[in-house]
Amino acid sequence: MNKKLVNLIFGISLSVLLLLSVLTFDRLSTFKEYSDIIDRSNQTLLAISNLKSGFNTAIAEQRSYLLTKDTTYYYQFQEEKNYMRHSLQQFSRLTREDKVHQYYAEKLEEQVDNRIQSLLVEVINDTSSAKYKYVQNELIFKNEQINRDFYELINKVDQHEKLLLKRRLRLKEFEEQFTPFLLFILTLATLGFLGYSFVLVSRELQKRDEATELLQENVENLNRSNKELEQYAYVASHDLQEPLRKIRMFATKLTRDHSENLDEKGLNLLQRMDASSERMTNLINDLLSLSRLLSDEPEKENVKLQLVVNEVLQSFEDKTEDVEIDLGELPEISGHKGQIYQLFQNLIGNAIKFRRNDVNSFIRVKAYKKVRYKGDIPSMYHHIVVKDNGKGFDRQFKDKMFTVFGRLEKTSDVEGTGIGLSICSRIMQNHGGEIDADGEVNEGAEFHLYFPA
Structure with a gap:
């Protein structure tokens, strides 16, 4: 009407x-x-x-x-x-x-x-x-x-x-x-x-009631389909991982037991097959992680970011020997510790992955207080900045970074699945916050996290 x-x-x-x-x-x-x-x-x-x-x-x-x-x-x-x-x-x-x-x-x-x-x-x-x-x-x-x-x-x-x-x-x-x-x-x-x-x-209200019932029915069907798809994705992922494990296992066994019978070209093919299998495994694991983030709603707890970031840095200890780490005093927030750990693991892992060899690398993690407005209503946020002086990125590709498989043109030759930053974006959404990025090519990158205080 x-x-x-x-x-x-x-x-x-x-x-x-x-x-x-x-x-x-x-x-x-x-x-x-x-x-x-x-x-x-x-x-x-x-x-x-x-x-x-x-x-x-x-x-x-x-x-x-x-x-x-x-x-x-x-x-x-x-x-x-x-x-x-x-x-x-x-x-x-x-x-x-x-x-x-x-x-x-x-x-x-x-x-x-x-x-x-x-x-x-x-x-x-x-x-x-x-x-x-x-x-x-x-x-x-x-x-x-x-x-x-x-x-x-x-x-x-x-x-x-x-x-x-x-x-x-x-x-x-x-x-x-x-x-x-x-x-x-x-x-x-x-x-x-x-x-x-x-x-x-009255006619319009009746139509809206009918539309609401139909919408409710579609929502129920969609939720049911989503659950079925989640189960299917979980089962399919596990079924895919099993043959990948077999492929990697056989490649490793061939390399170990029959390498003397293979020429240099054969060995190279085996190594490439093993590397492709590893990338496929990583991709499946990342997709499973993203799927869990989209479906799960874990209960929140008080999370001390200082402890979480220290744990992440310890996990990268063998890769950060020559990297200057500058860690400021970080606040305590309400959230899911596992997801927060994954968030900083991805961001710090990217900073390590995209280091430059011609400069002394550094990674800084600092916290600030910031007031942001939704309309005319002010709200206080914890502003966390993760900064590095690595390869950086072209700002014109910033929107592409947080999409699934959003690989930047300048970094297409770097290892990774292209899902890490989309996982970070979803984690921030789950915590009622936002993520933003800024950077320049060969000047480094900054990631800005806004958690509700």
Whole structure:
């Protein structure tokens, strides 16, 4: 299954979920906004109704005072007058965002002021202290036109607000019907994408489970084959060594017992046959050693490198009489003593094998502490350097040195199986370390061993 397809589907699902969340928040905000607008419209209609009712009540209170001369009606008229102004202010505040209503508010304020003034004139005209006297009925009749203009204007305002309220209610109803449908569709789409993603991931997990089972089965078959191959290699090696021993034994017997019957050419052939048999024996032994390193996982112990290297040097004592040995103080590590012995035996043996005859040879083994990094994590290592001043090697062949049968071009005529350094590399791997080499032709070689401290 294409990983990009799964990522795309999950991305679309998350995008739709995000859109659904944003849309839900927006719809809730819109509902609240419409609710506020409708509530404001209802308050506006109430202010209009209060203004209309206050206007009528003020006229009624003023008429009652003129007829009865009861000051109670006069005070009530004054209260209604103030109430009308309050209602007008409330209407103006509620409709400040509507230009049409603001225009009506200015007209209403003007007409309310005119009507209040005319009512006050009627009251004053009815008193004995009035400077100018009008016929009261004529004055009342004259002010009726102001009443009609006010009622006409207030009705227009009322109709305009009711029309606005009707439109707003219609929009709110549409939103109430459309929004659940839209949210339902988006929810279904999200569930569909998530469901499809779940199906794809389930299929992939099932395939991986099947692949894991198959891989486990292949690993078991491979381990079984490796064990069979190890047994076969062990048996085959021993079977190969037996005829080689016979060949060497017969060659030695021919040389010892019948050398007088052979000419120089025959003796040379026997010697070459014996040398080839010896090289074949060494090769088989090295292959067996490498095979054991690849298969065995021996328990580790504390190994004193100082003692191990001294034992190796003693084993080469007859070959190092004219070699200067410089052995530093070596640390104690955790490892397998047999493998460590083989490691230094191969390295020191190479240093002896590749000596130069034109210089005084030396072999130095020194130890240092070194910090190495794996990513950003530092680790402490024992850095062991095995250095000589022998024939050295060309750096371009360094990678070839640690492979099986990795013989360098410049040393192809030297005795050896070409497996020794590959054995060293495997030993370092078994100990969680690394091996590296550096050198120059006719300048010597250095082998760097890094053991975890």
